Amino acid sequence: MIKQLIDGQDFWAEIVKRLSKGEKTNFFFSEEEVLQLVQKGKISRLDFDGGVYFFVTEENLYRLYYFLEKEKSPEVLPRLQQPIILEEVHLATKERIPSKDTWEKIGFQHYLERKRMYLMAKNIAFEEREPSFATEEILEEIFLLMNESFEPFSSALPTKEALLKDIQEQRVLISLKNQNLLGFLHFGDEKQGSMLWHIAVLPQARGLGVGEGLLQDWFLARKDIAKKFMLWVRTDNPPALRMYEKHGFLPDGRVAPVMIKTT
Amino acid sequence: MDTLLKILVELRPDVDFEDNKELVDSGELDSFDIVSLVGELCEAYEIEIGAEDIVPENFNSVEAIMAMVVRLQED
Known part of the structure; x- marks a missing residue:
């Protein structure tokens, strides 16, 4: 019971x-x-x-x-x-116990997997740029793009109120062209460094270096505070993996598979 | 000490274990690390780590972890 x-x-x-x-x-x-x-x-x-x-x-x-x-x-x-969501964390080098099969036997299905990556600030080549922080006026636009870009069950999507607070406290960076939003990067500060929570670029603006620019903006925005930059990336997203690897991010061995049991 | 360092580096390749004396208090080790570490230490040193020993001060530095391991081996 x-x-x-x-x-x-x-x-x-x-x-x-x-x-x-x-x-x-x-x-x-x-x-x-x-x-x-x-x-x-x-x-x-x-x-x-x-x-x-x-x-x-x-x-x-x-x-x-x-x-x-x-x-x-x-x-x-x-x-x-x-639906029931089962999110686990384990080390890539260790056997996953209970195994994926064990969970599948009681009705769970693989949903997605993420891995954690890190980059030490001392290894970053900072560019000369002026980061742009989001303002309250584009809260709705960012909130919409965020909800269109991420799956709903395990992306830790903030409520609109929480996002507004993060905008007011300068934890959301944006990329604009002719005053139009191309993408955003949402981060948080933790004891051990700065964590990238969400990054999204409009479909029509992809492949133009918007994501890379936002990453550089994030590094600059936390240059004096964070010793380390961290993120979780989906392992089924090769373009994102390539972008992070290109910037020097390394896996720290932590993997987070997510499974789902629907009704 | 070498075994301990090997365990720690495998667990967190991104952390400087030799110089940091506030591994838990500074946020470098989180609860996932502590849980993983407890399991690894029990296996590697054949000890049992009781609930009363799972406190930050026992995990804040390599020396503190080693001191706990030695104490538990002697118990």
Whole structure:
């Protein structure tokens, strides 16, 4: 039976205990994030022999997290009203456990895969450019291009309000021609460096170096703050992979496959 | 120490482990790294890392990680 979680501290203590026992998991939230999820009533659990599932409820989907004891397999999932998204992170050099096949046996299908790449700031040849930050007037245009360019289930798309905040705080760069938007780059600052969240170029402006210009703008915008630039890129997007490799980005070994179980 | 460095470099080739003494506090190691590292250390050194040991101060530097490993081996 699926039960809603109501005590964040108890839940966090359970997480730490499970981690110390070496259980397999895709649950990598911080204590603060765990407490918020419980407080908002967004997380529920389903216990089974050898493990537990946690479901995080979002508007049109459930995100699935699990803990599995050693040698145990995932249990069949109950039928839910919305698609279930399973996103994992593992090292490319290590065997993926549970395997893709194991998840397919209980109804999941491969959806996509991303890998993480990084570039140390000291290795960047900065160009002389003047980065253009987005303004509130083109919020709608950027929001539309963002939602047209990315798949809806695992792209961490911001709400319009969150995007507006990022625009106001100068975390969205744009490329314009004759005052028309050609593309944008949305980034965030983390303790370890600057993370590229979304980059998109209008279909008719592709192949003109707009994306490369936006990357250079990002480097310049965070030149004095970030020691490292990071991003996740879909492994089925060769043009993007080529562009990042050309700029010196290297894989750090982290791979994130995403699977989906539809109703 | 060599085994530990090998594990760390394989886990995070982009991190300077020798000089950074605030690996967790500076954000270089995140929760995925810690979880992976716990698994690797248990296997490589045949130890058990209890819940009470999964705290930032035990993972902030190569020396701190090694000290924890040695302590747990002696327990």
